[in-house]
Each structure stands twice: as C-alpha cells, then as structure tokens.
Amino acid sequence: MEAPTPHEVEVVHRTLTDHLPILQVIIPLLAAPLCVLLRERALVRGMAIGVAWTCLAISVTLLQHVMEHGVISYAVGGWDAPFGIEYRIDLLNAYILVVVSAIAAVVFPFGRGGEGLALNPARVHLFYAALLLCLCGLLGMAATGDAFNIFVFLEISSLASYSLIALGRGRRALRAAYSYLVMGTIGGTFFLIGIGLLYQTTGTLNIVDLHDRLQPVIGSRTVVVAFAFLVVGLGIKLALFPLHQWLPNAYTHAPAKISAFLAATATKVGFYVLLRVLFTIFGATFVFTTLRLHNLLLPMSLAAMFVGSLAAIAQTDIKRLLAYSSIAQIGYMTLGVSMGNVDGLAGGIVHLFNHAMMKGGLFLVVACVVLRTGSAKIDDMAGLGRKMPLTMAAFVVGGLSLIGVPATVGFVSKWYLVKGALERGWEPVALLILLSSLLAVIYVWRVLEVIYFRERPEGAKEVGEVDATMLIPTWILIGAAVFFGLRAELTSQVALDTARMLLGTGL
C-alpha cells in the first residue's frame, strides 16, 4: 500500500455532488452553533426544518447514486483510506440515512415548536441546537466508515439526546435522562474498549480495512473479547433485552415530540452499527459459524419480544406502553439478524424502516394527545375517538401496523421474518413470532377500547382536534406505514439487496 502523500496531491476540482456524504453530516453540525448565535425562535425553528429537509434530499440522492453506481467513498481532509477518515456510503447506510433524515424532516416541523418543554421560552434556540446535534450524530454514525469516528458521533448524538430527554416536564424527566446518561456512557465506553482492542490488534480503524486485517487473527482471544465488548456496548445503545432498562423511562418522560424522534431513529442507528460490526468488521462466518452468536441472540430476541409485549400490556401510561412495545420490536430486528439468512436479515432490516415509520407516527399521535389533554394516561384518553377523530384514526392504523395486519408495513417485516425462520428450519420460532403478534393485539386493543368505547368522563377537560401542523406530520408517518405496506417491494427490495451484500461471504 502506498503511503499517504498529501503534500503532493494535486488540487482536483470537485463538484458539490462529490461532497454529499460529508455535507449530510456537517450541515446539521454547523447549523447547531448558528442556532445559538441567531437566538430568534422562529428563525431557528425554520432553519432546523430546512436542515432536516436538506439532509433528506441529500440522503435520497445518495441512495439513488449508490443503487446505480455502487459504493461512494469520501476521504475527509484529503487523507485516503485507510489512513484518514473515510466516509463510505453503501446500500445499508444510504438506507439508514434516508430513514433518519426522513423522520427528522417529518418530526421537526411537528407542532408550533416549543410546546411541552420544561424550558424557559427565551432558551428555545438551545433546544433546536441540541436537536440538530442529535441529528448530526445519528447521520454521522451512519455515514462514516471509520470505527473511532462512529464512537465520536455516538457520543455527540447521545449527549444531545440526554439533554433533550431532560427537557420533559417534571423531575422524573431529569432522573430518566440521568439513568440514560449512566447506561449510555457505559454502552459508549464498552464500544470504545472494543474498538481500542481491535486497534491494538490490527493497527487500523477503517472498517473495511479492519475486516481484512482481522482475518489472520480472527480467533485470537483479544479479538473475541473486543467482539464481546462491542456487542454488549451496542446492546445497551439499541436497548436489546436484557439491557433495555433505560429505554421505558427515557421515552416516557421525554417531551412527546422527542420521544417520537428518538424512538424512530436512535435505536435504529444503534441497530445499524450492530449490523456493521457483525457483518462488515467481523464477517458472517466468524459470527455465526465460529462464535455461534445466534445461540445467544435468538433467546434474547425472543425474550425481548415477549417481555416487551407482556410489559406493554400491563402499562397505564400510553408512552410507556409504546416504549415497551419498542423493546419488543427491537427483538424482531435482532431476531432477523440471529437467523443469519437473507430473508431473516432482510426482515430485520426492513423492520427497522417499518418500525421507524409506525412508532414515530404513534408517538406523534401521543404528542397530539398530550398537548390537548395534558396527560399521557391511557384512562384519560377515554372517549377521544369522537373528540379527535383524525388523530385517533392515525392511532388505529399505527396500532394495526404494530400488530402486523396485512396491507401495513408490520405485515411485511413479519412475513420476511417468518419466511427466514422457516427457511432456517426454526418452525417454533415462526410460531412464536405469530404468538407475540397476538400480544400486540392485546395491548393495542386495550387502548382502542378506551378511545372508542368509553365515554368521556363528566367534567373532563374539553378537547378538540389538533391543528394541521400536528396532523400532517402524524399522517405522513402513518400514511407511510400503509403506503410501504402496500408497495412492499420498494423497501423490501433494498432490504434484500442489503442482506445479500452483508451476507456476501460465508453461510
């Protein structure tokens, strides 16, 4: 390999298109300090929305480009990989970038801004700065091809999300944010230790280069220990059962809009990094043939599906219910990974997109309810079916999708998961997937029953439908859950191609 000689590199004039992988990340990064300087609330809010939509446009362009021309590589600072930081966009992360920026583009404009925050109105600009930093971190984790750079962005997004969660009303939000901070820091540290061990062994941080250099030493104890640290650290970040304890409190006490954004993006990006570690750094052969990770991942995923769903049934707070349901849904994603075949993995990947749409939409519904009634208790939603018909209809559709009714996205993911399980010869697992869907029926029905079949109690606060600034974002996400359920080939094709690419070698 040639040594890097930046001092002899000629200046090649590039078009703006070549810079898209980095622009994706630095636009929100630079918009955040601009928010602090501008201070004007309307201006800052407009800029955040503009940034989110710009990122969406960039990520869609990148996805198209990757689908047509293959992997894009960008050398930050002009230092070529593997010496410099490489931004490497392939099918998988182009897809994740689209998911994250699409959710941001829909959630940021939700409401008129600022509502439901325990924040001095004069400091709302700092809220948007944190929101943009969180977006920057999530996009950065997805875009970069450098393991240490992933850690840096992981910390950026996590620190921003701790402060966002702490903005929820009441002191419990602070406690939730603090316990997330402790858990998140442990997760981040484990991830860093894992990277450190790999760096010590191979002398490189570039993900693709890591894969090549690990091959001769793949069975060594250091590498196995590094693997364990990485998987456990990421397990905390993506709230994989039994490392999920931080999630219900964080999602329950965060401002509802933030819950929607984080539930739809943060754990998804964690899942993406897990896929990168398992398949790109270590490779499917090592993970499934040598270490037999599925022996661990399968029971944990099944436990997540059942514990999450059962806990969701027992909740009296709608946000907590959705949070526990998220833990179950993360179980579906990791279940797909544990199958280690194309259909199962594609099921997990497509569920990442699908769950982002439906859970984002459902949390936005809850945000509407909380802004109108001031409460997230399920009992306080009694009779809302008549008062807020459009919002509640969105909840019905989202709930059906969570169950996995045909013509919704939930069905598409479960279809691939069941197919993958049968292909693998795991008939009982296929049965368990269907059984856990029945649990989803129970917890969704409990809420619907309260909404539609109970009268609004005497003397309850008079409520009306929310305005268009909230309804439109909610229905975009819920609509997407139906649209991509009907046109399943749009997402599943990308997911299948991605799964084939990840499993490319081995198995």
Place this chain on the structure above:
Amino acid sequence: MTQKTPMRMQDKIILRVVSKALIPPILLFALYVQFHGDFGPGGGFQAGVIFAAGLVLFGVIFGLDAVQEVFPPIWVEILTAVGVLLYGGVGVVSIMLGGEFLNYDVLHLPGPMHGQHLGIFLVELGVGITVASAMTAIFYFFAGRATKR
C-alpha cells in the same frame, strides 16, 4: 446560613495576592499551549482547559459576579458557538476551494505546507475557544446554582 457570616475568600490576603499573581501567567500559559501547539505538546483542548482554569480560579476567589463581569455569560454562549463554527468553517472553505472537507492543502497558496499550517492553526483555535467557553459555562452553571440557594 450560619450565625456568623463566614469570611469571604477575597478577604483572605494570601489567597487574594497569590491568585492575582497567578492568574495572568495561567492565561498566558494557555495562549502559549494554544499557539505553540504545532511545535510542542499542546493544542486547542488543553489550552482551552487551562484558560478556563484561570477564569475559574478568579471566580472562586473573587466571586461569580466579578468573573461574569470579565466574561459575561452571553459571551460565553456566543463564543461556544463561534469556536465550532470556526472549526467547521475551515472545512467549508476548503470544500469551496476545491478540496475535501478539512483538506488544508488548498487553503493557502503558494504551497500545501502553508495551507496545512494555517488550517490546523485555525481549527485548533476553534477548539480552544469552544473548550474554554464550555468549561466556563459549566462553572457558571454550578456556581450560579450554589449562590441562588
């Protein structure tokens, strides 16, 4: 509060005189670490921390109001943002000049070596400004809570 008012820090002559003598060299040393970072150990982060340490010492001895008069909280907030913008701005300028993000080669003609020098200088300056302001902001926040109580 206890029955008798405790003696304030600035009334203790040794603390006052020693800290007055120490603060200027601390700030100067921070600048040395900042600008000599290309030739010796140091850089923006360390310099920022040392600079903030000087301010914190001033605040501890002479009180929050005194240090906030020197470095008002609004400027702390602004400079925190300015440092990041300076860092990112260098990257954006290098994109505009036809290089990759943060490719310093293109920053300064006649040669890439000058560009590298200028680039890392500005980036480290941005880091230094943000770190110093962020550290001070953290101190202001905690000190402010203690006085309110």
